[in-house]
Amino acid sequence: MTATPTTAPARLRPSVTARSRRADRPKLGHTAVGILFLAVMLFPIYWMINASLQPSGNTLTADFLPLKPDFGGYQKAIEQQGTNLVTSLVISLGTVVFSLAVAAPAAYMLGQIRSSWINVGLLAILISQMIPGIVIANALYAAYNDLGLLNSIPGLILADATHAIPFVILIVRAFMMKIPPSIVEAARVDGAGIARAFVSIVLPISRNSLITAGLFAFLFSWSDFLFALTLTTTEDVRPVTLGIYTYLGTQVSNWSAVMATAVLSSIPAIVLLVLAQKYIAAGATGGAVK
């Protein structure tokens, strides 16, 4: 294991050797346990894929393995949901960027300032997480209608950020509070302003928390259905969650297409998540503390 953190690699050397010593022990046992647990966790997803390959779209008469797979649902999903998938990706990535840009500076400041007003601010952020989405959606519809933001990608990014921004502030703040003030102060002594210290020191050290928070900003936005439904009135801009509803009728539903769409749309997203997780470094602040 030579995952070398970007910050002060030289100081980390002792821990690297310590870890590689431990790595000598067989770790494949861990991998096996990990796979076993994952299998349990993901069984429902397997079962969904199994259902999606059944002609009936359900598992009432299904075997444990889809022996006679029917790809009709997938064909339909590929033909009809491609554009929606791209829309979802654009909106979700946009939400990640927008949320991090707005929330990260605030998270840092809320961790730094010592004032009783901070608690008021935090309380406000927490309250914002308690509001039912439908209440926000109703209010936004009227405003968006006046502003011409309906059926637009920026409109959906702004709305989806309601899931993410308060969350990112709280999570990133919890992480940033652990950054030893001495590190930032050292930079300040060297003449850097807060803004520069933030960009060149705080953000790189907080990489892990930013990626973690960004992952969830992506997931929140990806799984949004309510805003997609409320803030669009045409099929021009349509995230894939709403596209799934094309197969869910009021009286009759095409479950094999629903599940096929869910499966297919997860693939690009999971690739992104795997890539992002790769960049969560071990003990990133560790080297910089001393």
Added chain:
Amino acid sequence: MPGARRRRGGRERLVQVLFLAPAGLYLVLFFGYPVVKNVLMSMQAYTTRTFFTGEAPWVGLANYATALGSTLFAPAMLNTALFTIGSIVGQFAIGLALASFFRRKFPLSGFLRSMLLLPWLLPLIVSSATWRSILDQDSGVLNAFLRSLGIIQEPVPWLTSPSVALLAVVLVTIWVGIPFNVTILYGGLQEIPEELYEAGAVDGATGWKAFWHITWPNLRPVVSVVLVLGVVYTLKVLDIILGLTNGGPANATQTLAVRSYQESFVNFQFGVGAAFSNILILISLVFAVIYLRLNRRAVDE
């Protein structure tokens, strides 16, 4: 010199404001108005007609009286408490165990950890439909599995018996919540400097001792935020319950969130629905205040 400091102080204040302003503005715009509106709505006789005419007579606290006086209020409160506690305890315990497990790097650990997020990528309507078929009493694969292992003789009425349904809903909520807990707690664990463990090991702190004296104190800010957010999110869980049981069987899975939804969009009593959701917000507030207290104590330390 003092002048320079003052100038620097003034500029610093400006930077502080600039750091906070975008988020503050966003919160006011996207949350301030809806909250105010929800509170007003709960004190009005707000019906479908109001949406068209804008007219809603002021009724003071009558909607709250209706909400508190309904026979479903007490069971919904109890269910909300059981549901939230059960889900949070389960999610957090399993999440922390898994996060610690994944911290020991092993082949494929990063990949497996990412795959854990998969349940979050599926729309809840899809996962709850899948769970409904898995939990079906007669043809569900879970009962078939448990029976083949000899754990149960009779099929478990997961979603059809009022005494089991809440447990089933909690299980599914735990399943949905594990990825969230694992990912954030894992991130928190990664931030704890390796040196602390090495120093601890020298002093004989390994295993549980290391967890208790090193991991837990260092993880506390992250734990408290995960828990408070977990409670807030779980209190308002709606889709999972609607997808699995619709509040049934025989109201066994009615929670405050379900009541709020049903009063508003099934019975069209928007005022009463808003009252229910405000009661829910008040309960969340209690947890928020506890969180802030803990938070302040942590800062003071």
Added chain:
Amino acid sequence: MNKKINRLLALAALAPLALTACGGGGSQASANGKVGELTVLDYYNNEPDKTHIQKALDKCASELGVTLKRETVPGKDLIQKVLQRSSSRTLPDVLMLDNPDVQEIAATGGLSPLSDYGVNTSGFAQGMLDAATYEGKVYGLAPTANTLGLFYNKEMLAAAGIQPPKTWDELKAAAAKLTTGDRYGLAFSAIATYEGSWQFLPFMWTNGGDETDLKSAKVAESLKLIDDLVASGSASKSVVNWSQADVRDQFAAGKAAMMINGPWQIPSLAKTPTISWEAVQVPVHEAGQIPVAPLGGEVWTVPLTGNKDKQAKAAKLVECITSDENQLALAKERFTVPTRTALAGDYVKAVPQMAAFTDQVSHARSRTGKLGKEWPKAATVMYTAIQLALTDQATPGEAFTRASAG
């Protein structure tokens, strides 16, 4: 005043973003006179219905010389969307509503009565007119209707040597005899939503029970019937968690020999050709009673948008889509029953499978005919009582009293 603050807040802060936003926006009222485009909102978001309805709409639009901008939303979210639209004055020109919702929405003042445009509403099934009537005025028309019937698996009944049941006793006996191993005799939906109440109505109404007096013995008797079916094991305990789609799945998988369901399931049943089925009317308590089932179907209405010309055109569109020709076309494609009673004969000739349902529709009742806006409350009491009884929380005799306690 709220609205004003909202708008100011929103405008102030979102203005810079609006510059970058593309397209969208509410429909602008056209200059008086020519009507170019009508907006349509409905819940036929799923195939094949989406296309069938589109075809009918397009045909009418070209007859009227207008273009249509149609939006389809998932069924359970339609009302929410309608309310959002009414509060921001952006209701569509033509609005489809599920028939039990019409009075609720008409009561908001957001719809206009069809008599304003001289639309002739005679000859339509009375149940459907009842559903669409608010304070003495008809607010919408439905091209077709549906209802419930008893589907049975022909092979299973033949193998057991049973005739399709006509009375409750026959139903119980048949269901018991048809129950084997992992197959139930009967499947129906008793879920904790309006679907559960809707499926209970044929039994309740046929027996003389009434939604205005849910604590009556007649209603309790009907509840006892379905409670007996579940308690005796002829129907699964899972019915309390089954939607009508789940019921169809059970029947199509051969796990139920009979089911209570509607004709909208016919196209999907056709996808499982191994199941050969037929449908009869829902059994009655005693031979000789007339089966009374609930009337389902969607009604097309004309919202008050403020643009008189468009409203008039929209009314023409409603008239066109409910014309005889369109009724028959839609009924044939969608396995629904024409709402103009005079068309029944022609229709059954063309689609013999629909005979039982067409008969059933002629006696069918609307859910909101008596209670109007109070219907949701009664329906909630009904599904709650059913759930209480089927999960043994209450006897059928006391279930409705317990459920209506609120």
